[in-house]
Amino acid sequence: MAELDGVQAEPAIEGRGLSRSYGGVHALNDASMSAVAGEVHALVGENGAGKSTLIKILGGRTRADTGTVSVGGREVKFAGPDAAHRLGVWTVFQELTLLPWMSVAENLMIGREPRSRLGLIDRRGMERRAEDTLAALGAEHIDPLALVEDIPLSQRQTVEIVRAISYEPDILFLDEPTSSLVEREVVWLFGQIRRLRDRGTALVFTSHRWNEIRDIADRITVFRSGRNVGTFKELPEDDAVTLMTGRRLEALYPQRPPPPPAVPALALKSYNARGVRDVSLELRKGEILGLGGLAGHGHRELFFSLFGAEKMIAGTVEVGGKAVRIRNPREAMRHGIALVPEDRKTEGLLLAMSVRDNATLAVLRRLARFSILRHVRERQLAQGLIDRLRVRTPGLSNPVGALSGGNQQKVLLGRWLLAEPNIFLLYDVTRGVDVATKHEIYELIMRLAKEGRAIMLYSSDAEELAHLSHRVLVMREGRIAAELSGAELDAEIIVSAAVRDRIAT
Amino acid sequence: MPKLSSRPPCVIELPPEPRAVSDNRRPRWVHRLAQEAGLFLAATMLGIAVILYCVVFLIAQRHLPGGFELTSTVNSTLPLVLAAVAQTLVVLTRGIDLSVGGVIDLTNGLAAITLDGSAWGHAGQPGTGSIGTMILGSLLVLAVGGVCGLINGLLVTLGRLQPILVTLATLSIFQGIAIRVLPQPGGAVPQGYTNLLANPNWPTSVLWLVALAVMWWMFRRTRFGVGVYAIGNDAAGAAAIGVPVASVRILAYVLGGVCSGAAGLFLAATATAGDATAGNTYTLTSIVAAVLGGVSLFGGRGSGIGAIFGAFVSSMIVNILFFAHIDPLYQSFYEGVFLIAAVVLVGGIGHLLRRRY
Numbered sequence: 001m002a003e004l005d006g007v008q009a010e011p012a013i014e015g016r017g018l019s020r021s022y023g024g025v026h027a028l029n030d031a032s033m034s035a036v037a038g039e040v041h042a043l044v045g046e047n048g049a050g051k052s053t054l055i056k057i058l059g060g061r062t063r064a065d066t067g068t069v070s071v072g073g074r075e076v077k078f079a080g081p082d083a084a085h086r087l088g089v090w091t092v093f094q095e096l097t098l099l100p101w102m103s104v105a106e107n108l109m110i111g112r113e114p115r116s117r118l119g120l121i122d123r124r125g126m127e128r129r130a131e132d133t134l135a136a137l138g139a140e141h142i143d144p145l146a147l148v149e150d151i152p153l154s155q156r157q158t159v160e161i162v163r164a165i166s167y168e169p170d171i172l173f174l175d176e177p178t179s180s181l182v183e184r185e186v187v188w189l190f191g192q193i194r195r196l197r198d199r200g201t202a203l204v205f206t207s208h209r210w211n212e213i214r215d216i217a218d219r220i221t222v223f224r225s226g227r228n229v230g231t232f233k234e235l236p237e238d239d240a241v242t243l244m245t246g247r248r249l250e251a252l253y254p255q256r257p258p259p260p261p262a263v264p265a266l267a268l269k270s271y272n273a274r275g276v277r278d279v280s281l282e283l284r285k286g287e288i289l290g291l292g293g294l295a296g297h298g299h300r301e302l303f304f305s306l307f308g309a310e311k312m313i314a315g316t317v318e319v320g321g322k323a324v325r326i327r328n329p330r331e332a333m334r335h336g337i338a339l340v341p342e343d344r345k346t347e348g349l350l351l352a353m354s355v356r357d358n359a360t361l362a363v364l365r366r367l368a369r370f371s372i373l374r375h376v377r378e379r380q381l382a383q384g385l386i387d388r389l390r391v392r393t394p395g396l397s398n399p400v401g402a403l404s405g406g407n408q409q410k411v412l413l414g415r416w417l418l419a420e421p422n423i424f425l426l427y428d429v430t431r432g433v434d435v436a437t438k439h440e441i442y443e444l445i446m447r448l449a450k451e452g453r454a455i456m457l458y459s460s461d462a463e464e465l466a467h468l469s470h471r472v473l474v475m476r477e478g479r480i481a482a483e484l485s486g487a488e489l490d491a492e493i494i495v496s497a498a499v500r501d502r503i504a505t
Numbered sequence: 506m507p508k509l510s511s512r513p514p515c516v517i518e519l520p521p522e523p524r525a526v527s528d529n530r531r532p533r534w535v536h537r538l539a540q541e542a543g544l545f546l547a548a549t550m551l552g553i554a555v556i557l558y559c560v561v562f563l564i565a566q567r568h569l570p571g572g573f574e575l576t577s578t579v580n581s582t583l584p585l586v587l588a589a590v591a592q593t594l595v596v597l598t599r600g601i602d603l604s605v606g607g608v609i610d611l612t613n614g615l616a617a618i619t620l621d622g623s624a625w626g627h628a629g630q631p632g633t634g635s636i637g638t639m640i641l642g643s644l645l646v647l648a649v650g651g652v653c654g655l656i657n658g659l660l661v662t663l664g665r666l667q668p669i670l671v672t673l674a675t676l677s678i679f680q681g682i683a684i685r686v687l688p689q690p691g692g693a694v695p696q697g698y699t700n701l702l703a704n705p706n707w708p709t710s711v712l713w714l715v716a717l718a719v720m721w722w723m724f725r726r727t728r729f730g731v732g733v734y735a736i737g738n739d740a741a742g743a744a745a746i747g748v749p750v751a752s753v754r755i756l757a758y759v760l761g762g763v764c765s766g767a768a769g770l771f772l773a774a775t776a777t778a779g780d781a782t783a784g785n786t787y788t789l790t791s792i793v794a795a796v797l798g799g800v801s802l803f804g805g806r807g808s809g810i811g812a813i814f815g816a817f818v819s820s821m822i823v824n825i826l827f828f829a830h831i832d833p834l835y836q837s838f839y840e841g842v843f844l845i846a847a848v849v850l851v852g853g854i855g856h857l858l859r860r861r862y
Contacts, residue, residue: 085747097746101805110747110748113731121726
């Protein structure tokens, strides 16, 4: 660990002594950070360490309670993102800010639309310019006329990034820019980051994927509990984890239990759904079955249709040896199936409701006597759960939306734990979750498997699949393309199986 | 600064994207259809309503409706058209304006005593205003509408109050003021003014209608117009890209108020007199017209042109019921049924249109 001594250059942007609290919880506590022109500066830390808050303050989106921000050596007070933009400070926020019911072109060009002689916006010209911008930045596969609502998440993220970098910013913040990108787009983004760095932009980005940080960061700043705990030129992952969590983490991936006997919990025969073709598989009790492959190849549809949230088209589903029909999530729950989605904000949690209400939502029926909720019992259950999962929340009645991403995910997982399903469908549950929380989630998965529950796991992280699963099925264009087990459980093998036919032909 | 490590990343180099996305781009009209689905459906609905109207008219009158029917329909619908556009401006920002009816009450009452100058004792006889009083009166009425909108906008934006609460309260307030302004139905609108706005014999109102549509087309192509849509889509997202959310929102309410004021003027011109309670129904009918026109109550989707279509659809429904000899007592029952049917239809077709697979 080589701590950086002294500053080589005048920082392009600097925050000093920044504090900010939300409802009594310190998100940032006397934090300082600076970035110099022509560097890529990674900001790492657990969920809730204050990275996003820092970026929001430096990007002019929120104001600090105390502390100063200076750009190019001069102290500034941003009245809003607009003021930051005028000084060349742009931000790609973690939660996307695109306008869904407007076209990609309108989103890219808003505030700088070309005008006709009458002073009105020239829509054709705007669309052409958007097309040119996308092409110039290597994102020509995105249709500028499409509604944002209609394009996939990864393209939305790309548009958000394109919009920021098309302003050729002097300072660019990227808050988890890769969280919804697929591999090819990550390669594209890193190309853009390098280009901007070489022309003197100061770039600050956050990520939970260590290989990305290792590949592209010139300096790494670690945040913990709202504070900067050090800036480094080189930082091995183990040391970073120690710094981020304040404790040493043994192996990230816990030991998986031995393969269970062949007692089927869930069996699919010639299963078809939208985007899922002829999938047959068997999931055993106590087994962790990984599903690998590139995003958009049917995993999502498989998981959601099994849970009854999308339509299944043909085939048979057997739960515990009996053929069943699952038409909606209620029926899935009745058959002991639970789905934990990746997008906890829109697909799982009721953000404005309390931690307690969210945790007990799936078991309300059990909590009620003569249709009247027993509040004491509900409290006990919820409290037990957040203790067990170590959810960091100021209290049971705080809205779940105020928690950090990792803690939200824990609440969502916890909800299903209370319902005690036999089959867990875990869809990319660790996306955007920090390393310590990941570890806790992994341990939880192992514990569930040991209890004899069947787990089907999709992850965009091949490393994770390789370490957690007993078997991995690789999906390609909606079909099962390969089954891997034993020594084949390796991230590179999983990824190459996912793309194999394209390389071969 | 240390150079990048030359270590290969854990990312496997991927071959180019197999599905060539740029080749299967959908043509422009498909995108337009997706974005403006509500507008196209409203136009279709209006077409069907007009055909139905012609059929019942033909059966009842033994001839097809002609120029007179067109003029009188447009004349009588224009106040609703303007009210619907006023409503649309606010609904697009994800608000709702229940005070539309109150503003129309007030401006309608005001029109009756200012257009002929009787408010400031100008005219010799009531109902014979000069060009000066007509222009002055019109501007005053529109300005009052704008001020009403400004009050709503300020309360919503700076007071951080919910639009439905604010406008529910101001609805009563504006209605109260309207009664003070014109305690009894009466006053008089100069004949020349009626001829200009809602001539029963010559389709001036059609020209106003076209002008309104053109104005909307222009509005949609201003930064302000884009801002209104942006706020309705996602106010936080709009703020993040630099849309001045507060001022755009206030301005949308002001412009809505001006449109309601214009509705008050046209109502006075059609009736040739004022009534401080004549506007009450417009609060609900303007919402109905906007929704029929494909304007989403969740904000950010829809257009004023659609609202214009929506206003005509609802007036066509009334006409159809009339010529089909439906007992007037049952009219509102059937209006309700039609509204539900239309909304369900629009929702269903819109859903089908937007299915991606």
